[in-house]
Amino acid sequence: xKVKLIDIAHGRSGxxxxxxxxxxxAYNEEGYRIIDKYLTAxxxxxxxxxxxLGEVERFELPNLKALNFLLHNTLGGGGTxxxxxxxxxxxxxxxxxxIELEIEN
Numbered sequence: 001x002k003v004k005l006i007d008i009a010h011g012r013s014g015x016x017x018x019x020x021x022x023x024x025x026a027y028n029e030e031g032y033r034i035i036d037k038y039l040t041a042x043x044x045x046x047x048x049x050x051x052x053l054g055e056v057e058r059f060e061l062p063n064l065k066a067l068n069f070l071l072h073n074t075l076g077g078g079g080t081x082x083x084x085x086x087x088x089x090x091x092x093x094x095x096x097x098x099i100e101l102e103i104e105n
Contacts, residue, residue, distance in 0.1 A: 003101045019054075074092075
């Protein structure tokens with residue numbers, strides 16, 4: 001079964017120098033169980049293939065029903081150095097919310 005991430009969570013993103021920071025916050029406990037199990041660092045790395053050139057780190061925040069991803073070497077040097085249109089990674093959460101998670105019934 002497929003679940004659209006945007007149907008179970010919302011997100012926010014920004015920059016940490018050359019790394020993009022993406023927070024995904026589930027709307028409820030069931031949504032958090034799904035993202036905790038299926039939204040892996042590897043899946044995020046694959047989704048941003050060609051954009052994220054470094055490692056993806058995942059941090060769990062169960063008390064907030066959230067996951068935080070740090071995508072290293074993603075912003076072309078950061079806000080003041082990058083020639084990218086989104087040098088601060090503000091659109092990356094919206095891009096990640098478009099993913100569909102393949103889950104077990």
